[in-house]
Amino acid sequence: MSRMSRGDRRDAIVAAAVAVAVRKGLASTTVRDVASEMGTSSGLIHHYFESMDDVLAAAFKRVASQDLTASGRQMVAAETPLAALKVFFRTYAPADKDWSFQLWLDAWAEAARRPAVRAISRQLNLEWQGLLEGVIRAGVADGTFTCAEPAAAAWRILSLLDGLALQVIAHGTTIGRDDVIAWTTGAAERELGLPDGALAARCARRGRARGTSPRPGPPGA
Amino acid sequence: MSRMSRGDRRDAIVAAAVAVAVRKGLASTTVRDVASEMGTSSGLIHHYFESMDDVLAAAFKRVASQDLTASGRQMVAAETPLAALKVFFRTYAPADKDWSFQLWLDAWAEAARRPAVRAISRQLNLEWQGLLEGVIRAGVADGTFTCAEPAAAAWRILSLLDGLALQVIAHGTTIGRDDVIAWTTGAAERELGLPDGALAARCARRGRARGTSPRPGPPGA
DNA sequence: TCGCGGATTGGACGGATGCGCAATATCGTC
DNA sequence: GACGATATTGCGCATCCGTCCAATCCGCGA
Incomplete structure (x- = not known):
């Protein structure tokens, strides 16, 4: 070589x-x-x-933080908190055979026994929550959202999404990506005091940031 | 032997x-x-x-269906749908070092690659959802709940609980069992048209059906 | 042009993996 | 008490594991 x-x-x-x-x-x-x-x-x-644990943690971090920064970039580029939230749902909800989300499932399971993996997984989960909480706070500040506990609301939205997406990825046919998005946006609307359908509007189609390609891109710059 | x-x-x-x-x-x-x-x-x-896959699937099924039937028994024994729902939250929310929920994490991750595990995991998830949906329908029928889509609501409540519990089990200190219960019951109240605190009332304490013992019981009858 | 340091090799090491098979032990039944 | 059935053993097989290390190769500075 x-x-x-x-x-x-x-x-x-x-x-x-x-x-x-x-x-x-x-x-x-x-x-x-x-x-x-x-x-x-x-x-x-x-x-x-040093060890295989470190390799796996680095591999997971590469994929997961790539998704996070890509999504984060799009979210901060959005003009309004509402638009940012739509970006969040569009980019976070996994596609049918989303290998990126499958890695999350692997990481959560391995977290109990691989310290390096646990540290990365925990940190990235916290960053996703922080990203979402920031959007919620911005929306509350400019009056588009109504939310008493932005931190808790962010955890709830994120976890609902995780729990539903998990069914799609692990079991395939139980529920579908469309259900995940529809149900989560609905819950978020109630969570943030938005009118029905404020988020649902056609954000389920196309342009995902994750799981688009079945193979990761080549290394290096 | x-x-x-x-x-x-x-x-x-x-x-x-x-x-x-x-x-x-x-x-x-x-x-x-x-x-x-x-x-x-x-x-x-x-x-x-026949194979190790079958052994693991049977092992997971033993633990998970034991939790399910124990919880299900308590829920049908409850006098009102509201009481049944409280039982659900009390028995489903995992404790700090819940090995039973850790097995769920393992199963979800392994599901992609072990057909037997996937089949069991999928089936038991569906049964939990059915159990919860039944309680919701009963509550809607007798007027205590207001819910347009019992099936979807059951998936949402279940998945929110899964997503939050996952953080407790995989990462430990991110959020705690009390947060999980408080946030999920709060979401369920909104989901089912209940007044604030209708579910929260002191259901977070004691008497869990899962994760109580650090070791599984002996086999046989 | 030479030499040195670091990148890279390739296999040794002890042990573990799932699986399969012949041999053995132990039962119920005549 | 002997027999046949089968539960159980113990090991072999080929392959894999993470880790480690001496040997080799190559590019860059002198």
């Missing part, structure tokens, strides 16, 4: 780990898998990472 | 698998673990189960 600078190689390893984790699941991703995915030797992985 | 009838031995294997899965996680439970847990040989497990 051609030589690379320390940072580039780390990136390449993480990217390969993501590709494998998407295919086989976080818990079943092995050092050899990652090495053969990028056509190098297994020893190389341990030259850059 | 002393001889047992075909049914008893199957039960014993499943019980041992539960004990190991609680300790090590569903995904990391191996044939040898189960065998040594009950002091027998690994060949015995393969004599009773």
Whole structure:
């Protein structure tokens, strides 16, 4: 394998780990898998990472924080809190075979036994909640929302979305993405004192930020 | 190991698998673990189960359906739909180190790759939703609840609870069991047209049906 | 052009994995 | 008491695991 600078190689390893984790699941991703995915030797992985736990945590972080920043960028770019909220639902609700959300399921399950994974998962969950809470506070400030407890409301909306999306990803046919969006936006409208349908309006279609491509992009810049 | 009838031995294997899965996680439970847990040989497990997938599915089913029937029994025994709903929240909300809910996390993550686990997980989730929907319909019928879509409302309440509980179990300190119950009951009150605090009243204390003991009970009748 | 340091290799290590099979032990039944 | 059925054993098989390390290769500065 051609030589690379320390940072580039780390990136390449993480990217390969993501590709494998998407295919086989976080818990079943092995050092050899990652090495053969990028056509190098297994020893190389341990030259850059202390343990497999760290590799998996980095892989999960790469995917999850990419989703978070992409969504966050779109949300802060929105002109009104209402528009930002619509962006949130559009980008967060998973598609049918959303490998990105499947990684979340893997991470939550692994969190109990892998400290590095738990730390990342917890931090990113907190950041999502903070992002949503910020939008709610902005909406309350400018009068579009009515909400007594922005922090709690953010947790409720986020968790409802997680719980419903989980059914879609884990079980497939139980409920669908459209149900997830419709039910969550409905709950959010009540949560924020919005009229019925204020959020529902045609935000269920197209242009997702996650799960669009079945394969992660190539590593490096 | 002393001889047992075909049914008893199957039960014993499943019980041992539960004990190991609680300790090590569903995904990391191996044939040898189960065998040594009950002091027998690994060949015995393969004599009773086609594959490890089936063993894990049976182990998960044992725990999860036990919770479901215990909770269901208490709910139908309740005198009013409101009381039944309180039982639901009290029994479903997980404690801090709830191994039973951790198994749900494991199952949801494994569902994508283990058909037998997926089938059980999906079925039990549907049964929980059906149980809750039945209570809501009963409450609507006798006038205590107001709800246009009992099925959707049941999914929302259940999923909100799952999403919040997930944070407690996977991340520990992010939010607590009290938050989970308070926020979910609050959402349920709005969902079912109940006055504030109708459900909250002191249902957060004591007497859980799940996660009470750190170890599963013995097999057999 | 040489040498050095770091990137990279590839396999050794002890142990674990699911699964399958021949051998054995122990029962109920005649 | 002997027999047949079957529950149970214990190990073999091929493959995999994470970790570790000596050897090798290569590019860059001198």
